[in-house]
Amino acid sequence: MKAKLQFNKEGYITAIPVNCIINKARPNCGATTCEINSPRNSIIIEPNLPVIEGKEISMQGKFFPVKNGVKVKEIKDYLKTTVGYKKFMTTPESFHKLREAFNATGEDLHSYFMLFDESHKIINDARFRVAITAILEDFFKCKERSLISASPFSKEDVELFKQEGLYTCDIKLEKRYKKDITVISTNNTIQTLKDILSRNTSRQYFIFLNSIDTSLQLVEKLEIKEESNIYCSGDEHNKNKLYRNGYHQFHHQIGNFNKYNFLTSRFFSALDIELDYKPEVIIFSDYSVARNSVISPLDDTWQIIGRFRNGVASTTHLALTTPEAVPESKELILQKIMEEYNAYKLVKGYKELLPHSFQSPLQEFLEHLPIHEYIMPNGELNRYRIHNRLNHEEVVGIYQTPETLREAYLQCNDYFNLTFAEEYHGNKEMRLGKRTYNKFMKNMKFMEEFYYFKLNEPLVNQQQKMIFNSLKKEDPLLLEACQLLTREFIEEVRFDRQTLSREIIKERFNRGITRLPVIDLVLNTFHENRLYTESYIKQELNNIYKIAQLEREAKATDISRFFETSKRRTVNKQGEKGYLLLNARYSLSGNNPRPEFKETNTGILLEVGRQFIAS
Incomplete structure (x- = not known):
C-alpha cells in the first residue's frame, strides 16, 4: 500500500x-x-x-x-x-x-x-x-x-x-528543485579552504563542520577569530571548551551572524535560516583530524543546503580523501554482533542460575561487553543502533579516494547539479593537525576547577552539577581520580594516566565499587604488541592478585587468559624467555579504566565469568 x-x-x-x-x-x-x-x-x-x-x-x-x-x-x-x-x-x-x-x-x-x-x-x-x-x-x-x-x-x-x-x-524530486554543488577532493583541507575564502573576501560564509575542536583550529590558523561565530549546543561542556580556548563568540541559537559562521550538526537539518542575502555555504570534512566530520550526501549535504529559505550563492563540499578511511564490512560487523550477542545471552542465562549474592559481579562483567551498547533494557538487540553502525561505515568508505567521493554523489544525481574538482598542495603548506595542548597545565586547570567548585563534596546547587557533568564529559578518568585519590598524589605522579588508572582501580576495589579488579589491572599493566619476560609477567600478576586478594600463585601462562600470545620465545638480548602479547581479549576504551570484553569464544567467556565469581 x-x-x-x-x-x-x-x-x-x-x-x-x-x-x-x-x-x-x-x-x-x-x-x-x-x-x-x-x-x-x-x-x-x-x-x-x-x-x-x-x-x-x-x-x-x-x-x-x-x-x-x-x-x-x-x-x-x-x-x-x-x-x-x-x-x-x-x-x-x-x-x-x-x-x-x-x-x-x-x-x-x-x-x-x-x-x-x-x-x-x-x-x-x-x-x-x-x-x-x-x-x-x-x-x-x-x-x-x-x-x-x-x-x-x-x-x-x-x-x-x-x-x-x-x-x-x-x-x-522535480528537476527545478535540484541544487548546485561543487565537490572538491583535496589532500589539505585548511589550505584549500584558505584559497576559497581568499577568492572573495566580501562574502559571508556558513561553514558546516561537526567538530568544535576543528572549528577552533580553523579560526586560529586562518586568523579570523574576530570575524567568526561558532554555533553549537549550549551545554556546559561546549561552553567550557570554548572559554578555555579564549573564545567567547559562540551561540546555541541561530542569529547575529558574523562574516564566518561555523555550525555543528545540531544545525544541519529542519531549522530555517532566513537572510536578506545569499551566503556562500561550505561543508567541511576531514576524516584525519575529525572522524565524526564525515558527511553523507543525502542525509547531510542535502539537508544543509535546505536550511536557507532564500537560497545560497554557492555550495561547496570540501573533503579530505585518504586511504585511512577504510570501512569495516557489513558482513563482518553483523557476524561479530551476533557472535557477541549469543555469548552475552549464554553468560546471562548462566548468571540467572546462580544464587543472588553471586549475580552482582557477573552483571558487572556483562556490562563490560562491547555488545552491551546494542542491547535494550528488555534484553533484545537495538536494531536502530546496528543500522547506525552499518550506515556509518558506509559513509566512511566514501572518503577513501576522489573516485569513491565522486561515485557517492553521482548516486544522488536526482538531487544535485554536480561539479567536481581536485586540489592538491605540497608538504610546506599550512596543515590541520590533531589538536594539542600543554597537557600538564590543562590538567592543572581541570583539577583547580574541580576543587574551586568544591566538587569533592556533595553537589548542592545546579552550577556544581553542570560543572561536574562538563568535567565528566571532558575527562572522566581525571575526574574520577580527583574523586577517589588525593590532590597531592595526583600532582606527585604528574597526572600519569597509567598510574592514576591503576590507583583508581585499587581504590574502587577497596571501597567495594567494583568486584572485578583483576582484568582492569592486567590491561592497565600489559599492552598489545609488546614483549614481556616470564619473570616480569609472574611478578606483575602476583602483585595484581595480591591487590585483588586472590590466594593463588601466578604463572607466566596466566597472561593467556587476558591476551592472545605468541609461542614461548626469546624476548631480549639476555636470552630471557617470554611472550609477545597479541590481541587483548578485553579493551580499555578512551579515558575509562573499565575494560570492555571483546572475546567471541564463548568457552573462554564462561571460564572468565566463573573466575570472576570465584574471586
Missing part, C-alpha cells in the same frame, strides 16, 4: 498522511507548519532544539514547546485547558516530560497523532543519543503516526520501519 502527499500551487504540503514513512524529497515544504495547523491533536518530535526555537518565533502561541526549563506542571495545565486542538513540539530528550504529564492527567498519549520530523536522525543518531530510540516504543503505540524527512531512508531502513506497520510515501 502506498500513500500520497498532497501539495498546493505554491509547493507546500496540505495534509500529512498517517502511518507512513514519508520521503518529502525536499526541505522547506511546510510539513511542520501543516501539522501545527491541522485539525487534530498532535505531537511533533524534532531532532534538535533550534527547530523548536525557530518555530516559537514564526508560529508564536500555536503550539506548546517542550524543552529545557519547561516544567511538567505547565504541560499538565495546558492539557487541562479547553482550547482547540492540542499541539506539542518536543525533542527526544524532553519527551519524558510529556509522558509524565499525560500519565498524571489521565490523557491518552497514544490517541494523539505523532509526527517524527527529520526522521532519518533516528538511525543517524541512534548510537550516541539514547532518547532518540527510547521514544519509539510510545511512537509505535500511537494509533496514528508518521515518519517524515527530506532525506530518504535506505532500503534496509525502510524494511525496518515497515515491520511496525508503516507504509511508504515517496515523492520524486
Whole structure:
C-alpha cells in the first residue's frame, strides 16, 4: 500500500498522511507548519532544539514547546485547558516530560497523532543519543503516526520501519528543485579552504563542520577569530571548551551572524535560516583530524543546503580523501554482533542460575561487553543502533579516494547539479593537525576547577552539577581520580594516566565499587604488541592478585587468559624467555579504566565469568 502527499500551487504540503514513512524529497515544504495547523491533536518530535526555537518565533502561541526549563506542571495545565486542538513540539530528550504529564492527567498519549520530523536522525543518531530510540516504543503505540524527512531512508531502513506497520510515501524530486554543488577532493583541507575564502573576501560564509575542536583550529590558523561565530549546543561542556580556548563568540541559537559562521550538526537539518542575502555555504570534512566530520550526501549535504529559505550563492563540499578511511564490512560487523550477542545471552542465562549474592559481579562483567551498547533494557538487540553502525561505515568508505567521493554523489544525481574538482598542495603548506595542548597545565586547570567548585563534596546547587557533568564529559578518568585519590598524589605522579588508572582501580576495589579488579589491572599493566619476560609477567600478576586478594600463585601462562600470545620465545638480548602479547581479549576504551570484553569464544567467556565469581 502506498500513500500520497498532497501539495498546493505554491509547493507546500496540505495534509500529512498517517502511518507512513514519508520521503518529502525536499526541505522547506511546510510539513511542520501543516501539522501545527491541522485539525487534530498532535505531537511533533524534532531532532534538535533550534527547530523548536525557530518555530516559537514564526508560529508564536500555536503550539506548546517542550524543552529545557519547561516544567511538567505547565504541560499538565495546558492539557487541562479547553482550547482547540492540542499541539506539542518536543525533542527526544524532553519527551519524558510529556509522558509524565499525560500519565498524571489521565490523557491518552497514544490517541494523539505523532509526527517524527527529520526522521532519518533516528538511525543517524541512534548510537550516541539514547532518547532518540527510547521514544519509539510510545511512537509505535500511537494509533496514528508518521515518519517524515527530506532525506530518504535506505532500503534496509525502510524494511525496518515497515515491520511496525508503516507504509511508504515517496515523492520524486522535480528537476527545478535540484541544487548546485561543487565537490572538491583535496589532500589539505585548511589550505584549500584558505584559497576559497581568499577568492572573495566580501562574502559571508556558513561553514558546516561537526567538530568544535576543528572549528577552533580553523579560526586560529586562518586568523579570523574576530570575524567568526561558532554555533553549537549550549551545554556546559561546549561552553567550557570554548572559554578555555579564549573564545567567547559562540551561540546555541541561530542569529547575529558574523562574516564566518561555523555550525555543528545540531544545525544541519529542519531549522530555517532566513537572510536578506545569499551566503556562500561550505561543508567541511576531514576524516584525519575529525572522524565524526564525515558527511553523507543525502542525509547531510542535502539537508544543509535546505536550511536557507532564500537560497545560497554557492555550495561547496570540501573533503579530505585518504586511504585511512577504510570501512569495516557489513558482513563482518553483523557476524561479530551476533557472535557477541549469543555469548552475552549464554553468560546471562548462566548468571540467572546462580544464587543472588553471586549475580552482582557477573552483571558487572556483562556490562563490560562491547555488545552491551546494542542491547535494550528488555534484553533484545537495538536494531536502530546496528543500522547506525552499518550506515556509518558506509559513509566512511566514501572518503577513501576522489573516485569513491565522486561515485557517492553521482548516486544522488536526482538531487544535485554536480561539479567536481581536485586540489592538491605540497608538504610546506599550512596543515590541520590533531589538536594539542600543554597537557600538564590543562590538567592543572581541570583539577583547580574541580576543587574551586568544591566538587569533592556533595553537589548542592545546579552550577556544581553542570560543572561536574562538563568535567565528566571532558575527562572522566581525571575526574574520577580527583574523586577517589588525593590532590597531592595526583600532582606527585604528574597526572600519569597509567598510574592514576591503576590507583583508581585499587581504590574502587577497596571501597567495594567494583568486584572485578583483576582484568582492569592486567590491561592497565600489559599492552598489545609488546614483549614481556616470564619473570616480569609472574611478578606483575602476583602483585595484581595480591591487590585483588586472590590466594593463588601466578604463572607466566596466566597472561593467556587476558591476551592472545605468541609461542614461548626469546624476548631480549639476555636470552630471557617470554611472550609477545597479541590481541587483548578485553579493551580499555578512551579515558575509562573499565575494560570492555571483546572475546567471541564463548568457552573462554564462561571460564572468565566463573573466575570472576570465584574471586
